[in-house]
Amino acid sequence: MFEHGAIDRHFVFFCAPFVTQHRDWVFENKWLREYPDEVVYFLLLSDRHDDALKYARSVKKTIRIDSPQGIDVFASYYSMDVLTQVHRFQWSWLAGASPQMRTFIRLMLEHRNFRFEEVLFSRRDAAAIPNDARVGQYIPNFFRDPDVVDRLTTELNLEGGAVPPADAGPTDRDEWHFANDRQEQADSLDVYMFYAYRHLLLRTYHNGEGDLVPRVYSRSMDTQRRLRRNLPSPSRELKRYLDRIGTDLSNVRLLSPDWSALIGHNGHLNVHLMMREMGWWDEQPLLLAYNERIANKTFLSLFSDICPTLTLGDDDVSPAVWHELASLTPFLGDSHQAYQFKDGRCVYWNDAGSMALQQWEREGRGFPLRDIYDSRMRADDRTEMRYQALRKKWGLGPDDWFVCLHMRDAEARGETLGQGESIRSATIGNYLDTVRFITDQGGWVIRMGGRKAPPLPEMPRVVDYARCEDQAPEMDVHLMRRARIFIGTTSGFAYVATSFGIPTAMVNALSSVGLLWSKDTRFSLKPVHTREGCLLSLGDVTSEQWRWTFPTYETVQHAGLTVSESSSDEILETTKEVLDLSSGTAPAILPVDDDWEKCVNIPGFFGNSRPSRYFIEKYPALMGGRS
Numbered sequence: 001m002f003e004h005g006a007i008d009r010h011f012v013f014f015c016a017p018f019v020t021q022h023r024d025w026v027f028e029n030k031w032l033r034e035y036p037d038e039v040v041y042f043l044l045l046s047d048r049h050d051d052a053l054k055y056a057r058s059v060k061k062t063i064r065i066d067s068p069q070g071i072d073v074f075a076s077y078y079s080m081d082v083l084t085q086v087h088r089f090q091w092s093w094l095a096g097a098s099p100q101m102r103t104f105i106r107l108m109l110e111h112r113n114f115r116f117e118e119v120l121f122s123r124r125d126a127a128a129i130p131n132d133a134r135v136g137q138y139i140p141n142f143f144r145d146p147d148v149v150d151r152l153t154t155e156l157n158l159e160g161g162a163v164p165p166a167d168a169g170p171t172d173r174d175e176w177h178f179a180n181d182r183q184e185q186a187d188s189l190d191v192y193m194f195y196a197y198r199h200l201l202l203r204t205y206h207n208g209e210g211d212l213v214p215r216v217y218s219r220s221m222d223t224q225r226r227l228r229r230n231l232p233s234p235s236r237e238l239k240r241y242l243d244r245i246g247t248d249l250s251n252v253r254l255l256s257p258d259w260s261a262l263i264g265h266n267g268h269l270n271v272h273l274m275m276r277e278m279g280w281w282d283e284q285p286l287l288l289a290y291n292e293r294i295a296n297k298t299f300l301s302l303f304s305d306i307c308p309t310l311t312l313g314d315d316d317v318s319p320a321v322w323h324e325l326a327s328l329t330p331f332l333g334d335s336h337q338a339y340q341f342k343d344g345r346c347v348y349w350n351d352a353g354s355m356a357l358q359q360w361e362r363e364g365r366g367f368p369l370r371d372i373y374d375s376r377m378r379a380d381d382r383t384e385m386r387y388q389a390l391r392k393k394w395g396l397g398p399d400d401w402f403v404c405l406h407m408r409d410a411e412a413r414g415e416t417l418g419q420g421e422s423i424r425s426a427t428i429g430n431y432l433d434t435v436r437f438i439t440d441q442g443g444w445v446i447r448m449g450g451r452k453a454p455p456l457p458e459m460p461r462v463v464d465y466a467r468c469e470d471q472a473p474e475m476d477v478h479l480m481r482r483a484r485i486f487i488g489t490t491s492g493f494a495y496v497a498t499s500f501g502i503p504t505a506m507v508n509a510l511s512s513v514g515l516l517w518s519k520d521t522r523f524s525l526k527p528v529h530t531r532e533g534c535l536l537s538l539g540d541v542t543s544e545q546w547r548w549t550f551p552t553y554e555t556v557q558h559a560g561l562t563v564s565e566s567s568s569d570e571i572l573e574t575t576k577e578v579l580d581l582s583s584g585t586a587p588a589i590l591p592v593d594d595d596w597e598k599c600v601n602i603p604g605f606f607g608n609s610r611p612s613r614y615f616i617e618k619y620p621a622l623m624g625g626r627s
Contacts, residue, residue: 291311354605508565
């Protein structure tokens with residue numbers, strides 16, 4: 001079996017037609033229980049996918065679920081049926097789960113559940129159903145099950161769409177997702193709906209339909225509340241862990257690996273936990289992480305005292321507990337894309353985060369991650385000693401100050417400039433006057449970033465740290481902590497600076513959503529012009545009419561807008577203002593007055609930051625009224 005394809009084909013030809021007739025015998029035969037992998041495999045060969053999963057759930061042994069003969073049930077329509085039941089698996093029995101099963105869980109946590117549907121949708125006639133179809137047309141031509149299509153259309157108040165085409169897959173099942181009883185049937189559908197809404201959160205935002213995010217998330221939360229009424233009981237091992245940290249499963253707010261995989265999302269996590277400290281939400285956070293997919297372990301480790309972190313692959317948590325928690329995402333998962341206030345109002349997460357940061361700094365609550373970091377450095381000076389050795393190696397004198405510079409570049413992220421999210425990237429040329437100004441003032445510039453970043457030209461008192469052999473995750477964080485100021489943009493790395501309270505010049509900035517920028521930040525946006533050449537004001541770029549057009553080059557072009565990079569003088573003058581702000585004396589460059597924020601449509605959109613005075617004075621049209 002498993003290794004003899006001819007015998008398997010004979011089985012399918014001669015025996016598969018009779019599996020249905022002898023289904024009860026298959027399920028009740030004690031002898032067959034000694035060969036669960038083989039039974040599941042041949043049920044799959046017989047196209048009895050429902051029975052294969054039911055059998056796997058009924059056998060108290062480790063089931064491989066997939067097979068070495070290439071039956072990839074997780075890359076088919078069947079994968080979503082597996083997903084609706086995965087929270088019922090006994091993970092201790094599946095400790096030796098196959099690589100495909102582990103990959104399936106990973107895709108589940110990374111918003112990539114609907115691979116089969118995505119493949120079919122991409123094969124559509126682009127003239128009839130374009131890839132950027134609006135959500136009302138997208139839903140009925142993407143999701144495979146008419147029950148799901150009907151419910152999504154109804155709950156999102158959309159007009160009825162087209163009937164799914166003939167290749168949509170199975171649609172005539174008598175029961176939903178292997179349900180054994182009515183409650184299981186309802187839960188199974190709700191799990192499916194939860195992931196459908198999570199998929200739509202990403203889809204709508206990146207398709208320029210971010211105005212739908214609050215509605216989509218509200219329905220997602222309604223679905224989760226229904227599921228929580230039937231929250232599965234934790235295994236003994238999971239309960240022991242929860243007892244150890246002083247909570248129970250019903251009080252958990254589960255943070256997926258999304259919160260740890262990107263350093264910008266680590267910055268979001270910082271503000272998310274500030275929200276909890278201020279009483280915006282109350283549950284016990286638990287963060288799941290992959291050992292090999294943590295953006296910066298030094299930075300993430302700062303959260304360990306305020307947010308328990310379970311890292312798959314570490315000795316302090318068993319794979320069974322980790323996967324059991326992961327499987328409960330529809331019941332307990334917390335999104336990094338949207339936020340629901342206690343009064344039920346939903347917004348994009350960053351919009352809530354920027355408002356929370358305003359409140360936090362208004363109340364003078366400080367910088368908790370900075371305090372944790374400094375305490376650790378006092379207890380263990382090895383990183384500081386390494387930093388001092390690097391300063392000497394690079395040529396910095398004992399009293400020399402430096403600036404950290406980060407330019408978001410397409411190359412480092414594997415993007416193509418002029419496509420997708422590279423709309424937020426920038427080229428080197430316009431930064432060189434600023435670099436020369438800093439070095440002329442006696443400072444140094446340390447360029448941060450990924451190893452694939454394009455090289456800086458050779459310049460005195462400049463360290464291209466991003467590309468040098470000395471780069472290390474702990475030094476990324478330490479350099480930021482020791483910098484006089486940071487020059488950055490709307491990229492994740494900027495949130496290390498704001499988490500540490502480092503004065504910051506944000507240039508080449510562009511965002512559809514709220515920005516977590518602290519009070520010592522000054523910004524200069526990428527100028528955005530309409531097709532007629534009119535500059536969008538601060539009110540325009542934060543309006544529902546325009547702001548959702550900024551996620552990608554494609555959405556910007558579809559809206560008839562043109563985005564330019566910050567000019568050399570805008571970068572230089574914004575940097576001068578922040579250097580002045582960091583001098584420790586009364587600033588010579590007075591900040592813009594509070595009236596500027598009256599022009600912004602989204603309260604707290606720019607956190608506690610202010611536009612640079614030069615930027616506002618260069619573009620008086622920016623202060624145009626709200627739209």
